[in-house]
Amino acid sequence: xxxxxxxxxxxxxxxxxxxxxxxxxxxxxxxxxxxxxxxxxxxxxxxxxxxxxxxxxxxxxxxxxxxxxxxxxxxxxxxxxxxxxxxxxxxxxxxxxxxxxxx
Amino acid sequence: xxxxxxxxxxxxxxxxxxxxxxxxxxxxxxxxxxxxxxxxxxxxxxxxxxxxxxxxxxxxxxxxxxxxxxxxxxxxxxxxxxxxxxxxxxxxxxxxxxxxxxxxxxxxxxxxxxxxxxxxxxxxxxxxxxxxxxxxxxxxxxxxxxxxxxxxxxxxxxxxxxxxxxxxxxxxxxxxxxxxxxxxxxxxxxxxxxxxxxxxxxxxxxxxxxxxxxxxxxxxxxxxxxxxxxxxxxxxxxxxxxxxxxxxxxxxxxxxxxxxxxxxxxxxxxxxxxxxxxxxxxxxxxxxxxxxxxxxxxxxxxxxxxxxxxxxxxxxxxxxxxxxxxxxxxxxxxxxxxxxxxxxxxxxxxxxxxxxxxxxxxxxxxxxxxxxxxxxxxxxxxxxxxxxxxxxxxxxxxxxxxxxxxxxxxxxxxxxxxxxxxxxxxxxxxxxxxxxxxxxxxxxxxxxxxxxxxx
Numbered sequence: 001x002x003x004x005x006x007x008x009x010x011x012x013x014x015x016x017x018x019x020x021x022x023x024x025x026x027x028x029x030x031x032x033x034x035x036x037x038x039x040x041x042x043x044x045x046x047x048x049x050x051x052x053x054x055x056x057x058x059x060x061x062x063x064x065x066x067x068x069x070x071x072x073x074x075x076x077x078x079x080x081x082x083x084x085x086x087x088x089x090x091x092x093x094x095x096x097x098x099x100x101x102x103x
Numbered sequence: 104x105x106x107x108x109x110x111x112x113x114x115x116x117x118x119x120x121x122x123x124x125x126x127x128x129x130x131x132x133x134x135x136x137x138x139x140x141x142x143x144x145x146x147x148x149x150x151x152x153x154x155x156x157x158x159x160x161x162x163x164x165x166x167x168x169x170x171x172x173x174x175x176x177x178x179x180x181x182x183x184x185x186x187x188x189x190x191x192x193x194x195x196x197x198x199x200x201x202x203x204x205x206x207x208x209x210x211x212x213x214x215x216x217x218x219x220x221x222x223x224x225x226x227x228x229x230x231x232x233x234x235x236x237x238x239x240x241x242x243x244x245x246x247x248x249x250x251x252x253x254x255x256x257x258x259x260x261x262x263x264x265x266x267x268x269x270x271x272x273x274x275x276x277x278x279x280x281x282x283x284x285x286x287x288x289x290x291x292x293x294x295x296x297x298x299x300x301x302x303x304x305x306x307x308x309x310x311x312x313x314x315x316x317x318x319x320x321x322x323x324x325x326x327x328x329x330x331x332x333x334x335x336x337x338x339x340x341x342x343x344x345x346x347x348x349x350x351x352x353x354x355x356x357x358x359x360x361x362x363x364x365x366x367x368x369x370x371x372x373x374x375x376x377x378x379x380x381x382x383x384x385x386x387x388x389x390x391x392x393x394x395x396x397x398x399x400x401x402x403x404x405x406x407x408x409x410x411x412x413x414x415x416x417x418x419x420x421x422x423x424x425x426x427x428x429x430x431x432x433x434x435x436x437x438x439x440x441x442x443x444x445x446x447x448x449x450x451x452x453x454x455x456x457x458x459x460x461x462x463x464x465x466x467x468x469x470x471x472x473x474x475x476x477x478x479x480x481x482x483x484x485x486x487x488x489x490x491x492x493x494x495x496x497x498x499x500x501x502x503x504x505x506x507x508x509x510x511x512x513x514x515x516x517x518x519x520x521x522x523x524x525x526x527x528x529x530x531x532x533x534x535x536x537x538x539x540x541x542x543x544x545x546x547x548x549x550x551x552x553x554x555x556x557x558x
Binding site (some may be wrong): 013016019020023029032033036039040042043046047050051054055058060061063064065067071072074075078079082083085089090 | 111222226229230234237238241244245247250251253256257260261262265266268269272273275276279280281329
């Protein structure tokens with residue numbers, strides 16, 4: 001069996017779904033961020049797979065995924081800084097405990 | 104690379120950010136950084152106006168059309184007003200240098216986003232304009248409420264931008280290119296529709312349109328009003344331009360594209376205006392009214408390319424007075440009753456705030472009225488009669504809560520009001536904003552003609 005575009009897109013969709021489920025259901029801010037990273041990697045697989053199978057001559061998808069990796073690394077760094085700052089004040093990073101503000 | 108000089112405004116802003124960051128080495132007062140940053144932002148706005156429209160740059164990755172020019176000048180001018188105000192007032196409890204630098208980085212992202220015509224450029228500049236906003240929302244390290252608001256904003260914003268990126272990957276896969284000129288989703292059928300909706304999720308969350316607005320009231324009410332004044336306005340202008348361009352590139356062949364936009368528009372208008380009514384905190388009220396104004400803008404984007412100029416113009420018409428109201432909330436206190444007696448304490452500011460609030464309601468002769476007029480005109484032309492009737496009804500509702508602010512300022516009383524120092528630079532910011540509100544009202548039709556609106 002050769003691995004085709006459909007397999008890779010399915011893998012990406014499954015990873016994206018798992019990440020989305022984690023991001024919406026986890027109570028710990030760090031776990032939520034790990035789930036977000038999973039989603040980001042699913043998107044990268046999607047980009048590279050689409051580029052490899054549909055436009056093999058241009059490396060657009062690969063470039064796109066490199067940019068998206070850099071951006072999500074910067075975002076996660078910032079997010080962890082926010083979590084640390086909250087931990088110093090509150091001694092917890094559980095999102096349920098962070099409920100001083102209510103919509 | 105002969106086009107590089109057309110990006111002088113972006114270079115000025117980036118250079119200004121670095122200078123502002125280290126300016127306090129020379130002077131011990133960190134407020135001076137904001138003054139320097141304001142000078143750079145003003146220079147960038149002037150440079151953007153002088154350079155003017157210039158067609159496609161870098162093989163079509165950026166496009167300096169009339170809308171991009173208008174958005175760059177507006178972003179530069181608004182950032183100047185905010186930085187001038189920070190120069191006068193400072194940031195409570197923290198240093199100004201980082202806030203000024205972060206704001207300028209976000210301005211650079213916004214200016215690039217306003218001219219982006221490529222998915223990669225769009226994504227990177229979108230993140231460049233929002234990442235500094237997270238920091239500004241949680242700027243005070245000792246304020247747990249602000250940090251909570253910033254964390255919520257961050258988690259929701261990153262989640263939705265990843266959903267958008269997933270959509271963008273499919274848009275790229277379907278079209279085989281990331282350039283707007285080659286995007287065509289029509290041939291892909293349902294997959295094209297899914298990709299379109301996924302991309303819209305990200306943009307709706309950035310613009311706080313229903314149903315992705317839940318983060319806004321919490322995040323705004325937790326942060327300092329002064330930071331919200333920036334975060335809720337400047338990135339929004341760039342976001343609207345990006346939305347107009349992206350919808351223009353993607354929507355034409357997607358079935359039901361304008362339906363999605365109009366439904367979101369109606370939900371945002373109704374929900375935003377009704378939820379703003381009972382609020383007693385100005386930041387929360389302005390958060391919900393921001394949702395409503397995004398709804399008006401979405402109505403025009405649903406009208407397709409013809410509605411683009413009106414949408415971008417209205418984004419500016421909303422952002423300018425709303426920034427001033429948030430600045431006032433920072434100076435006088437965030438509760439609605441804190442404005443009490445403003446007319447006797449600071450008559451000039453009270454009368455200026457009347458102009459801002461009338462503009463937000465949409466009463467002539469200020470800019471908000473003309474913005475709404477052309478917005479609704481282009482929506483009616485596209486055949487959205489019922490949504491426009493809802494929008495007009497909701498504008499009347501919105502007068503109710505904006506007039507509560509006016510009543511508080513002119514008829515209310517307040518004991519123990521804080522004595523707000525007179526600062527020339529903060530006053531200049533208010534004057535600049537009021538002049539824009541009045542002048543754009545007078546110049547509305549030439550500006551819209553410049554943007555390409557057909558009357």
